[in-house]
Amino acid sequence: MKLLNRVAAVVLGAKLVTLAVNLVTFPRLKPGGRVKAARxxxxxxxxxxxxxxxxxxxxxxxxxxxxxxxxxxxxxxxxxxxxxxxxxxxxxxxxxxxxxxxxxxxxxxxxxxxxxxxxxxxxxxxxxxxxxxxxxxxxxxxxxxxxxxxxxxxxxxxxxxxxxxxxxxxxxxxxxxxxxxxxxxxxxxxxxxxxxxxxxxxxxxxxxxxxxxxxxxxxxxxxxxxxxxxxxxxxxxxxxxxxxRMYGSYPQSVVGFAKSLPGFHGNSRAVMLASWALYFITYTLPLFHRHGRPLLVAALLEGLLVRRITGRTKPADLLELLLTPFLPLLALPVFQRASRKEVEWKGRKYAQDRRL
The missing domain is CATH 3.90.550.10 (Spore Coat Polysaccharide Biosynthesis Protein SpsA; Chain A)
Structure with a gap:
């Protein structure tokens, strides 16, 4: 368990550093631009x-x-x-x-x-x-x-x-x-x-x-x-x-994200499995042991910083943070669907070149 805690701590630490950088440097669109002549x-x-x-x-x-x-x-x-x-x-x-x-x-x-x-x-x-x-x-x-x-x-x-x-x-x-x-x-x-x-x-x-x-x-x-x-x-x-508004429901989200997930993981089932396992170790596993509280706090801070950067800070947006430990479980159907030989989107089916 100590090793898994260290892994989670490294992941969360790296992500918090990246978020701190993006809080300062990531460009946001601003109104009032002056467009030079362009069609x-x-x-x-x-x-x-x-x-x-x-x-x-x-x-x-x-x-x-x-x-x-x-x-x-x-x-x-x-x-x-x-x-x-x-x-x-x-x-x-x-x-x-x-x-x-x-x-x-x-x-x-x-x-x-x-x-x-x-x-x-x-x-x-x-x-x-x-x-x-x-x-x-x-x-x-x-x-x-x-x-x-x-x-x-x-x-x-x-x-x-x-x-x-x-x-x-x-x-x-x-x-x-x-x-x-x-x-x-x-x-x-x-x-x-x-x-x-x-x-x-x-x-x-x-x-x-x-x-x-x-x-x-x-x-x-x-x-x-x-x-x-x-x-x-x-x-x-x-x-x-x-x-x-990307998707109107959880089932629609599962189908939509499953379409893109393989490409993020090099079309490899093994990489997707490892990715989900790391996700579970980092966000869900800390719920089940007494030394996991600092990791849960770091995970909540991560979600808070993401919402601060994007400007999603209404009460309903912040309440999403309560879902943080359960996100790997909610995402599991996405990973399962993405592992199929075919993905479906907009009524069309596409064969996927899967690697182990």
Whole structure:
């Protein structure tokens, strides 16, 4: 048990140091940006997204983009009709070619049709507040980056949403110190497909979505390719300007996270198993022995710092901290589902090349 305690202490110590760094250095979007002349294309891949588009597309239409385009990816609902009613240009997606993932193919089609100098890819469930587009384009221009990727603020409402989605912030902010982006290596990259803002030249030079056509974790790979092509990669938190409701329930969260989990672990079942075991040792096991109290305090401090950095400090957000020791158990179905030979997303099944 002493050895396991030491392991947990090392993990939590490293994560707390990283969070302290990110508390000071991680960029946040700010309102009031001054955009130099640029033609901006807002591009939204959509498959069965009538509900999200009805809620979020009107705000996107008011952002002042040169064009707003929705790719209807062979939806079986009213996605296209809702998008047209809001005033967006609607493209009818063509059948998915062999070797492509659905979102990558949709984004590839959007990029080919777009006329902007700046390509802004955003998911249908992302919520854009007034001035958000100016802020992200200003970030792109001020940093001189080829790609700015934004991590929206989680705007969870139901209890089911709160069980797993906060882990998105935790993974980024406690494991990836923002200054690491300055390292020239493409491996020192992170990105989030919910909001990806490219200079068109950087997008084309990196190979765009065609270069990651078979990836389910396409966002991280795109970030690496942009950086590997010699362009700068920049990140930002959405703060008050860009938010998201990723999943409406715990079961939806399990399915959604299981899609991406293998890519984070090199498509290896053994690595996923080791990752979950370390997670259990660090956060759950301290509940069951008398020397675990300092570890539990450190874990709660970790969660508190994550919420301080992201600005999620409402009482309901802070109450999520009480779930901390139980998160490995809540995440177990995600790991189990991710270990299958096939993953399913948006009604499509993809075979996974699994390693032991």
């Amino acid at each position: 901006v294309s807002l591009l939204i891949p959509a498959r069965n997204e009538e509900g999200n588009l009805a809620r979020n597309l009107p705000a996107l239409m008011r952002q002042g983009a040169s064009e707003v385009m929705v790719l209807d990816d062979q939806s079986s609902d009213a996605t296209a009709a809702v998008a047209r009613a809001a005033g967006a240009a609607v493209l009818a997606g063509t059948p998915l070619p062999a070797g492509w993932r659905g979102k990558n193919w949709a984004c590839h089609q959007l990029a080919r049709a777009a006329r902007g100098d700046v390509l802004v890819f955003t998911d249908a469930d992302v919520q854009w507040s007034p001035g958000a587009l100016d802020a992200v384009v200003t970030q792109l221009q001020d940093t001189g980056a080829g790609l700015v990727s934004v991590f929206p603020r989680q705007r969870n409402e139901s209890m089911g949403e709160r069980l797993l989605t906060p882990l998105v912030d935790n993974v980024l902010l406690s494991l990836f110190p923002a200054p690491l982006l300055r390292v020239p290596s493409a491996a020192a990259s992170a990105a989030n497909g919910q909001v990806m803002v490219f200079r068109r030249e950087a997008y084309q030079q990196s190979g765009g979505h065609a270069g990651v056509r078979g990836e389910l974790l396409e966002d991280v790979q795109l970030g690496r390719k942009v950086k590997g092509s010699g362009e700068r990669l920049a990140l930002a938190l959405g703060a008050d300007l860009i938010g998201v």
